[in-house]
Amino acid sequence: MIVDEEGLVPLRRKAGAHEIGQPIEDLSLEELALRIEILRAEIERLDQMRQSKEASRAGAEAIFKF
Numbered sequence: 318m319i320v321d322e323e324g325l326v327p328l329r330r331k332a333g334a335h336e337i338g339q340p341i342e343d344l345s346l347e348e349l350a351l352r353i354e355i356l357r358a359e360i361e362r363l364d365q366m367r368q369s370k371e372a373s374r375a376g377a378e379a380i381f382k383f
Contacts, residue, residue: 335352
């Protein structure tokens with residue numbers, strides 16, 4: 318069990334929580350759809366951060382080129 322702000326909650330049983338590689342055979346269609354939605358949103362968030370960091374790097378490289 319993992320302690321979080323709500324108390325002792327098994328990570329895999331917490332609503333919406335997903336652990337990469339966890340068994341998914343027992344998930345319902347609704348649970349699978351929710352996990353896919355959550356993971357797509359996380360991918361989008363990661364991609365936005367990657368793009369932001371790429372832009373920052375490009376800006377820094379442009380300043381320091383001689």
